[in-house]
Amino acid sequence: MQRLVYLDNAATTPVDPLVFEEMKPFFAERFANPMTYTHSSSGDVAHAAVEEARVRVASLIGSKPEQVVFTSGGTESDNWVLKGTVERASRDRLHKPGHLVTAEFEHHAILHSALALQRQGYEVTFVKVGHNGIVDPDDVRRAMRPTTVLVSIMHANNEIGTIQPIADIARVAHDHGALMHTDAVQTTAHIPVDVNALGVDFLSVSAHKFNGPKGVGALFVRDRAALYPFMDGGGQEWGLRGSTHNVPGIVGIGKAAQLGKERLPEELKRLTNLRNMLFDKLSTRIDRIVANGDMKQRVPQNLNIRIEGIDNEPLLLAMNEAGIIAAGGSACNAQETLASHVLTSIGCDLKEAKSSIRLSFAHGTTEKDVDYAADVIPGLVRFLRSMA
Amino acid sequence: MDKYSRATIREFMSPSNIGHIDDPSGTGHITDNADAVELTLFISVDTGHITDAKYRIAGCTALIATLSVLSKELPGKTIDEALVLDMPHLSGLLDGLPESKWRCAGYAVQALHLAIEDYQSRTS
Numbered sequence: 001m002q003r004l005v006y007l008d009n010a011a012t013t014p015v016d017p018l019v020f021e022e023m024k025p026f027f028a029e030r031f032a033n034p035m036t037y038t039h040s041s042s043g044d045v046a047h048a049a050v051e052e053a054r055v056r057v058a059s060l061i062g063s064k065p066e067q068v069v070f071t072s073g074g075t076e077s078d079n080w081v082l083k084g085t086v087e088r089a090s091r092d093r094l095h096k097p098g099h100l101v102t103a104e105f106e107h108h109a110i111l112h113s114a115l116a117l118q119r120q121g122y123e124v125t126f127v128k129v130g131h132n133g134i135v136d137p138d139d140v141r142r143a144m145r146p147t148t149v150l151v152s153i154m155h156a157n158n159e160i161g162t163i164q165p166i167a168d169i170a171r172v173a174h175d176h177g178a179l180m181h182t183d184a185v186q187t188t189a190h191i192p193v194d195v196n197a198l199g200v201d202f203l204s205v206s207a208h209k210f211n212g213p214k215g216v217g218a219l220f221v222r223d224r225a226a227l228y229p230f231m232d233g234g235g236q237e238w239g240l241r242g243s244t245h246n247v248p249g250i251v252g253i254g255k256a257a258q259l260g261k262e263r264l265p266e267e268l269k270r271l272t273n274l275r276n277m278l279f280d281k282l283s284t285r286i287d288r289i290v291a292n293g294d295m296k297q298r299v300p301q302n303l304n305i306r307i308e309g310i311d312n313e314p315l316l317l318a319m320n321e322a323g324i325i326a327a328g329g330s331a332c333n334a335q336e337t338l339a340s341h342v343l344t345s346i347g348c349d350l351k352e353a354k355s356s357i358r359l360s361f362a363h364g365t366t367e368k369d370v371d372y373a374a375d376v377i378p379g380l381v382r383f384l385r386s387m388a
Numbered sequence: 389m390d391k392y393s394r395a396t397i398r399e400f401m402s403p404s405n406i407g408h409i410d411d412p413s414g415t416g417h418i419t420d421n422a423d424a425v426e427l428t429l430f431i432s433v434d435t436g437h438i439t440d441a442k443y444r445i446a447g448c449t450a451l452i453a454t455l456s457v458l459s460k461e462l463p464g465k466t467i468d469e470a471l472v473l474d475m476p477h478l479s480g481l482l483d484g485l486p487e488s489k490w491r492c493a494g495y496a497v498q499a500l501h502l503a504i505e506d507y508q509s510r511t512s
Binding site for chain 1: 392400406421423424426444445446447448449452
């Protein structure tokens with residue numbers, strides 16, 4: 001069988017076997033509705049599992065358990081916090097359309113939510129991003145208005161992995177009376193994430209980016225009164241998000257959070273080494289290759305490189321034929337175009353953006369995987385360049 | 389990005405007729421930075437028939453595969469027969485290119501038309 005080297009972990013990661021084991025009983029055996037815990041011992045088992053998962057997620061991000069609200073994933077968390085805070089403050093406090101500050105290179109869950117708010121008459125400023133892929137807190141400061149309700153800047157970018165100065169930006173937001181949100185989907189369980197050190201009011205988490213299941217995430221909520229409920233329903237999640245709990249998924253995110261926290265110090269070092277090793281080898285073997293985004297202020301699991309003179313689409317297909325899975329833009333964007341809005345936001349022209357690929361690692365990535373990629377990719381680049 | 393057929397992937401992974409022709413009868417050159425395309429198609433024509441076609445390409449998979457099948461179709465054809473070659477035909481040779489890729493793959497046909505114009509301007 002052909003070797004398969006999966007280097008698209010920023011798109012999604014496999015469920016860890018230990019996570020899967022822990023989830024299994026909650027499909028058919030311990031299937032009860034956790035909301036029935038007051039009168040049902042079966043319900044109590046499910047309820048206890050949900051609350052244990054809440055404690056584990058809280059422990060991973062340094063919050064109190066009661067500040068963790070389970071959602072269906074990062075996109076829901078992002079949609080909810082943007083719309084829920086801006087709409088609430090505009091109606092209850094400002095009595096006019098409020099203002100949102102975000103950045104040009106955010107994930108589409110943020111960008112499209114911001115555009116949806118804009119279409120409804122709310123105001124949005126998209127702050128520019130530096131060529132190194134990092135937002136300058138002073139640019140955020142200049143964007144602030146008396147009506148600014150929320151500042152939402154991602155903790156690390158999903159395509160280039162650059163880590164943002166969230167604590168500094170949160171101070172700017174708070175100095176101007178605004179709330180601070182960060183989409184921490186690419187950082188949770190990969191680098192230390194502490195809601196208090198970051199000074200954020202909201203933080204989005206997605207389980208499947210750290211070996212948990214798809215379809216489950218969380219939103220850290222410091223003050224529940226600051227946002228409208230996401231869905232009205234049966235009063236789950238303190239009335240913020242109706243809908244019967246996704247118990248297996250929640251158990252899964254809890255276990256993934258626990259494992260992520262335990263493994264983080266070692267994985268941070270290991271993946272940083274693997275990433276740097278791959279970049280060094282590729283740089284030696286391929287000329288005219290550049291890293292997109294700052295290489296130091298960067299999550300360990302991300303490498304994004306620009307290879308002059310090639311189009312990323314045939315390169316990715318040729319890599320796939322050789323058993324290496326990687327990405328051009330982000331997976332969420334792959335249907336539209338392979339010239340990423342993130343890369344154009346940091347100053348790449350379309351041609352440069354289309355000659356870039358993202359290689360992303362996770363707990364399952366080994367040194368052998370990296371060696372294979374470093375051995376195979378240069379030949380494919382030569383193959384494509386030989387046609388030009 | 390829609391999915392490519394296996395035929396397209398095979399053609400792209402081992403493309404025919406990459407290269408250039410010394411002293412070609414006609415050349416068609418296309419550059420498009422937004423599409424990251426740089427393409428030159430060379431044709432040789434002898435007594436009214438195309439005898440050879442080669443190309444240099446930096447571009448997407450669809451365009452590389454289309455150029456490859458086009459370059460194999462051209463030899464033996466008259467100019468009029470070559471001008472009939474179009475995307476529906478070339479796409480068929482690749483077991484169907486995704487429609488979203490036709491615009492970019494269409495540079496192959498444009499380059500052929502430019503090469504024929506170049507040939508005709510040299511011979512008229």
